[in-house]
Amino acid sequence: MVTESEKKTFIGCNTLFGLVAGLVFIGGALNGLHGISKYFATILNGEESTMVMVRMSLFFFTGIFMISTAILGCYGAHTGNRYLLSLYAFVMGLTLILQLAAVTLLVNYDEWDIARNAMNRSLNNYYNLDSTSYNESVQFWDYLQPNMECCGIDNYTDWRNASQAPAVSFIPESCCKPSLDHDDDVTNCTRFITNGNLEDAALVEKFIYVDGCIGEYFHDYAIDLVALYAIFMAFFQVFGIVHACCLVIGLRADYRRLESQIN
Structure with a gap:
C-alpha cells in the first residue's frame, strides 16, 4: 500500500x-x-x-x-x-x-580547446592586415581585454609570439590599465614594455593587465x-x-x- x-x-x-x-x-x-x-x-x-x-x-x-x-x-x-x-x-x-x-x-x-584554438587564430590575425579576419580579430581582442581585464590567451607574453607582431609596442593598447598609477598617457602604456623587460612582472603590472583571457573568461x-x-x-x-x-x-x-x- x-x-x-x-x-x-x-x-x-x-x-x-x-x-x-x-x-x-x-x-x-x-x-x-x-x-x-x-x-x-x-x-x-x-x-x-x-x-x-x-x-x-x-x-x-x-x-x-x-x-x-x-x-x-x-x-x-x-x-x-x-x-x-x-x-x-x-x-x-x-x-x-x-x-x-x-x-x-x-x-x-x-570548451577550453575550442576557445583556445579560436583565440590563437585571432591573436595571429591581429597584426595581419592581409587576413580576411583582421577586423574581427582586432574587434575581438580590443573588446575582450579591457572588459575582462586580461591580456593574451594564457598571459600577456603571448603577444610577443603573435604573427607579424611589431618589435616595439607588440602588446595591444587594449591591455592597458585605465589607472593613474603612472604619469604617462594610458593609451601609450605598451611602449614601455619591450622584450628586454617583458619578464619583469612587477614593472609590467604597473601598465597592463597580466592575467590571461582564457582563464578570466571561463571563470565567468x-x-x-x-x-x-x-x-x-x-x-x-x-x-x-x-x-x-x-x-x-x-x-x-x-x-x-x-x-x-x-x-
Missing part, C-alpha cells in the same frame, strides 16, 4: 532535485550562451560554433525537461495517478539521455561545473525513475485491492 508519507517523500525529492537541477541547467546554458554571443561569436568557425550551440541547447532543453518532468511527477504522486507517474519515469529517462549526450559532447569537444562563463553537476544528478534521476516505478507498482496493487473489495 502506498502511504501519504511515501508520496510526500517523492514530491519533496522531486522538487529538490528536479526543479533545482532544471534551473541550474537553464541558468548555466544561458550564461554560456551569453558569453559566447558577447565575446566569441565573430571568431568561431562554423564547426566550433555548431558544437558550442548544440551543447548549450542540450543543457537548456534538459533543464526545461527536468522542470516539466518534476512538475508532472509531483502532480502524479499528489493525485495518486499511476499513469502520470509512468509517464514521469519515461520522460525522466529521455532527460537523462539528453544530459548525458551534452556531457559526451563536452568531453569530445572540450564556464559550463564545466554544470556538466559535472549533470553527472552527479544522473544518479538521483535513476533513483527517481526507480522510485516512480515503485509507486506505480504500489498504486496498481492498491487499485486491484480496491477493485476486488468492490466486486
Whole structure:
C-alpha cells in the first residue's frame, strides 16, 4: 500500500532535485550562451560554433525537461495517478539521455580547446592586415581585454609570439590599465614594455593587465561545473525513475485491492 508519507517523500525529492537541477541547467546554458554571443561569436568557425550551440541547447532543453518532468511527477504522486507517474519515469529517462549526450559532447569537444584554438587564430590575425579576419580579430581582442581585464590567451607574453607582431609596442593598447598609477598617457602604456623587460612582472603590472583571457573568461562563463553537476544528478534521476516505478507498482496493487473489495 502506498502511504501519504511515501508520496510526500517523492514530491519533496522531486522538487529538490528536479526543479533545482532544471534551473541550474537553464541558468548555466544561458550564461554560456551569453558569453559566447558577447565575446566569441565573430571568431568561431562554423564547426566550433555548431558544437558550442548544440551543447548549450542540450543543457537548456534538459533543464526545461527536468522542470516539466518534476512538475508532472509531483502532480502524479499528489493525485495518486499511476499513469502520470509512468509517464514521469519515461520522460525522466529521455532527460537523462539528453544530459548525458551534452556531457559526451563536452568531453569530445572540450570548451577550453575550442576557445583556445579560436583565440590563437585571432591573436595571429591581429597584426595581419592581409587576413580576411583582421577586423574581427582586432574587434575581438580590443573588446575582450579591457572588459575582462586580461591580456593574451594564457598571459600577456603571448603577444610577443603573435604573427607579424611589431618589435616595439607588440602588446595591444587594449591591455592597458585605465589607472593613474603612472604619469604617462594610458593609451601609450605598451611602449614601455619591450622584450628586454617583458619578464619583469612587477614593472609590467604597473601598465597592463597580466592575467590571461582564457582563464578570466571561463571563470565567468564556464559550463564545466554544470556538466559535472549533470553527472552527479544522473544518479538521483535513476533513483527517481526507480522510485516512480515503485509507486506505480504500489498504486496498481492498491487499485486491484480496491477493485476486488468492490466486486
